[in-house]
Structure formats: C-alpha cells, structure tokens
Amino acid sequence: MTTRRTTVAVVGGGQAGLSTSWFLTRDGVDHVVLEAGTAAHEWADTRWDNFTLVTPNWHCRLPGYAYEGPDPDGFMTRDEVVAWLAGYPGTFDPPLHEHTRVTALRQRDGGGFTLESTAPDGPVTWEAEHVVVATGGYHVPIVPPWAAALDPAITQLESAHYRRESDLPDGAVLVVGSGQSGAQIAEDLHLAGRKVHLAVGDAPRVARTYRGRDTMTWLAEMGLYDTPVATYPGGLAAREKTNHYVTGRDGGRDIDLRQFAREGMGLHGMLEGLAAPGGSTLRFLATLTAALDSADATYNSICADVDRYIEQAGVTAPPPSRYEPVWAPTADPLELDLAAAGISTVVWAIGYRPDYRWVGVGVFDGAGRPTHERGVTAVPGLSFLGLPWLHTWGSGRFHGIARDAEHVAGVITRSLPAVRRAG
Structure with missing residues (x-):
C-alpha cells in the first residue's frame, strides 16, 4: 500500500471542499482534496431534470468566483449549476484527487491523522496534520x-x-x-x-x-x-x-x-x-x-x-x-x-441523515452529528465544512460557504509555522 503525506487533507471536492482549497492555495498551505467521484458531482447525480435553484443566481459565489451571467435575479437550472461549478477548479488549479474515496479516518499517536483511501491506482494511506471533512451532512436517505x-x-x-x-x-x-x-x-x-x-x-x-x-x-x-x-x-x-x-x-x-x-x-x-x-x-x-x-x-x-x-x-x-x-x-x-x-x-422525500461511520474520532453527538464551533472541533486539527447552519443560515448555501471556508482555513493556517507552508 502506498503512503503519502500532506499538511492538510480536505475530504470532499464539492463547493465546500473546493472553497477550502482556494484559501489554502492562496495562503501557500500544502494540501490535497480527496474526492470520491468527480468535483461537485452530486449536483448532476442527485437532482432531477427540471431542478432549479431556489436562491437567486447572485447568491452563487465561491472564493474568487461568482456568478457573472445575464440573470442575477433568476434561478439556474441543474445543468447551468453543473456548468458553473465545472469552471471553478480551473481558476486556481486545486490539488484535486478524483475517484479517491476515503474509507477510514483515525488519529495518529502523537498527533495528526491517518486516512485510508481507495484510488484508481490502488489503496493509498494519507498522513496529515489537519483534516477538513467537507462531505456535507446529507448521506443516508430517511425511509x-x-x-x-x-x-x-x-x-x-x-x-x-x-x-x-x-x-x-x-x-x-x-x-x-x-x-x-x-x-x-x-x-x-x-x-x-x-x-x-x-x-x-x-x-x-x-x-x-x-x-x-x-x-x-x-x-x-x-x-x-x-x-x-x-x-x-x-x-x-x-x-x-x-x-x-x-x-x-x-x-x-x-x-x-x-x-x-x-x-x-x-x-x-x-x-x-x-x-x-x-x-x-x-x-x-x-x-x-x-x-x-x-x-x-x-x-x-x-x-x-x-x-x-x-x-x-x-x-x-x-x-x-x-x-x-x-x-x-x-x-x-x-x-x-x-x-x-x-x-x-x-x-x-423525508430527508437525509449524516453518516460519518468512517470517521473514527470521537467528535459526535448522540445523533451522529459532529460537535463543533464554526466547524472547528475540540480535536486539534479536525474540522467540518458544508453543513447546514454550520455558522449561519447561509452556511449550507453558496451564499455563505466562502466565509465558513475562510474561517476554517484561517484557523489551520495560523496554526502552522511558515516553514511548513508550501511555496
């Protein structure tokens, strides 16, 4: 099994994970984004043909990237959202590893974390000082x-x-x-x-x-x-x-x-x-x-x-x-x-509940939801992003994800000596 090391491992390549990567890239922090499918794939995979946003297009803004189309007060269709998001990674070239599913996360003795993953070229173990779980909070349908x-x-x-x-x-x-x-x-x-x-x-x-x-x-x-x-x-x-x-x-x-x-x-x-x-x-x-x-x-x-x-x-x-x-x-x-x-x-259509069984770190409440303060948990180095109401009503929407990602990435960056940053 291959073992690789990074300062920060971001799990999830949707809008939350990519937003985190934008700030880490800006600040020169060595990191990877591990995505089980392709970047932002759930917008195409889990929405119906006639889906439209319920928030106006001007709400659609990510770090360094905002909707600039002709209808800011309109509502993008599913395919328009997919196309808009597809243009985001090319604006800053994140260290994105697609088709890489993290199957287990655990703390290492002495600090940091180990992540087990499956990748196109075989199993990979990642060792990281910080982990940002950006897989959202809607994993298992309630039936x-x-x-x-x-x-x-x-x-x-x-x-x-x-x-x-x-x-x-x-x-x-x-x-x-x-x-x-x-x-x-x-x-x-x-x-x-x-x-x-x-x-x-x-x-x-x-x-x-x-x-x-x-x-x-x-x-x-x-x-x-x-x-x-x-x-x-x-x-x-x-x-x-x-x-x-x-x-x-x-x-x-x-x-x-x-x-x-x-x-x-x-x-x-x-x-x-x-x-x-x-x-x-x-x-x-x-x-x-x-x-x-x-x-x-x-x-x-x-x-x-x-x-x-x-x-x-x-x-x-x-x-x-x-x-x-x-x-x-x-x-x-x-x-x-x-x-x-x-x-x-x-x-x-009752809803979905979170499933973090792969996260072997004790940061969850009795309902299986992570306990945190603005996404930062009590376990040093472990954070969550992309959750509804993580900090504000805008947290689970395009409207507020940049602010949340900047906060979590800032906590990580400030904890690192300059020598540990890339570039």
Whole structure:
C-alpha cells in the first residue's frame, strides 16, 4: 500500500471542499482534496431534470468566483449549476484527487491523522496534520423501516434518485415529505399531468417575491443569512429546521399546496405507517390542517418582517399584502388505499441523515452529528465544512460557504509555522 503525506487533507471536492482549497492555495498551505467521484458531482447525480435553484443566481459565489451571467435575479437550472461549478477548479488549479474515496479516518499517536483511501491506482494511506471533512451532512436517505413491507408491486425510490416523470411506471404517485425536494418533486409531477398525493410534513414556506423583490434578496439585505446560529431565535436548535419550500422554476414562484389541491393534488398529513404488512393502505396523522396553517403563518410572518424592515429603512416599495388561503380541507384524511387510488410509485422525500461511520474520532453527538464551533472541533486539527447552519443560515448555501471556508482555513493556517507552508 502506498503512503503519502500532506499538511492538510480536505475530504470532499464539492463547493465546500473546493472553497477550502482556494484559501489554502492562496495562503501557500500544502494540501490535497480527496474526492470520491468527480468535483461537485452530486449536483448532476442527485437532482432531477427540471431542478432549479431556489436562491437567486447572485447568491452563487465561491472564493474568487461568482456568478457573472445575464440573470442575477433568476434561478439556474441543474445543468447551468453543473456548468458553473465545472469552471471553478480551473481558476486556481486545486490539488484535486478524483475517484479517491476515503474509507477510514483515525488519529495518529502523537498527533495528526491517518486516512485510508481507495484510488484508481490502488489503496493509498494519507498522513496529515489537519483534516477538513467537507462531505456535507446529507448521506443516508430517511425511509421508514416498514417501507420494505409495502406491497412489492409499488415502486419505491428516494428523492435523490428521481429524475423525471416519464421514468416512473404509469399511475398516480405518492410523494412523502413537503420540504424543498418533496414539494418541488410533487410540483414537477403535477405539472407533467400526473395524479399526485403528497404527505405534508411540518416544513414552512416563503413567498417567492414580495413587495417588488425576491424575498431571499430582502432577507439577505436584512442580514438574516449572516446571523450566527448561536444568536438566532432558538439557538442551535435552528440546525434541525427544515428549509422553507418555494421554487425557482419558470422564473420563480410560490409553491402553494392549497392551490395544488384545488387543481386535483391529494394532500395528507404526516405518514404514520402501513395498516397491514404487505398491504397497500397507509395511515396518516390528523396534521394536514395544522401543517398548512403553520406554513402559511410562517409565510405571512416573513412578509411582516420585510414590512418592518422597509418601514425602518425608508425603502420605497409596493404596498404590503397578506396571503389568504385559497382552499382548506374539510377534514384531515387518515387513510389512503394506494391500490384503490391507482398509486404505482412512492417517492421518499423525508430527508437525509449524516453518516460519518468512517470517521473514527470521537467528535459526535448522540445523533451522529459532529460537535463543533464554526466547524472547528475540540480535536486539534479536525474540522467540518458544508453543513447546514454550520455558522449561519447561509452556511449550507453558496451564499455563505466562502466565509465558513475562510474561517476554517484561517484557523489551520495560523496554526502552522511558515516553514511548513508550501511555496
């Protein structure tokens, strides 16, 4: 087995890992970026054909690299994001090792770390003084354990494996989960003419545009994406929140589940379970009415926050408005017979959980999430990047990754004597 040495090993070649590499390169720090596939490959591998960003294009900025296209207030498609990211490595030539999967990380006696990896030319052991884990926090799809007992005639797939409506067998589709992916996949199927049922969770929603501007542009101007998680309402619990559902499709618009229901989409509350093993009848909690009301309350609350900002800042803007429900369930549905409803497919969009079993260092809480302060753990030399709410709301987005990467890379650089830096 080959053994190689480096000062810093960055695990993951997505936007977080590449951003870290940009700062380390700028500061002359010897390092490598170890990527299991190809750089930023997940944008192509885990998004559906009609995917668009939900944040305006001007949010898309990485260290030394920003969106410079003709539509800063628009929303890039999946393929446009992939093309934009593909241009990034060429701007600074990172020491990127693609198709190199790190399978184990452990501390070395006396300090530093050992990383076991598989590479195109065989296994490689890396020894590093510092490690930045930049593999994100969404690794394993959340699927209820009873899903295996569902009627085998029904196709099941996770949201990351959904590509297009035409790939699915004929029939209606049940989408489970109303976060950003679930709501947008339900919209994609609905617009394609499929009969869709949606199990609605507790995700909030937000207006696409309000008082003449994109709501996320207002929020950025108001400093919401820059507020540290420790001072955000609810504190560290914000890391567990689901993102607001909205879409950038066709130039951007609201996702109004009530309007979808008026157009024929079946809405249900949280999915509770299977009525009988091997059957096709599902049970739901009586949460639909409350979930829709709560999402709308968040929508109106955010608009009210914008109203206050406009007034305080003296900004000239169109008059305020308030969302009023266009539909309401007469009762919360408690059961759905998939066979009777003609449902051939279930798309699981409940979410993903982290999987750091390959990291053999004790820095995790009881839920398997790394404990850290702005990405820096209590174990000297070990950091994490690319996590939602790592430091601010912008941390898990293009909007905030440069700031996080600069902080973590700066901690590393300041710990090294100049003689240990490359060049």
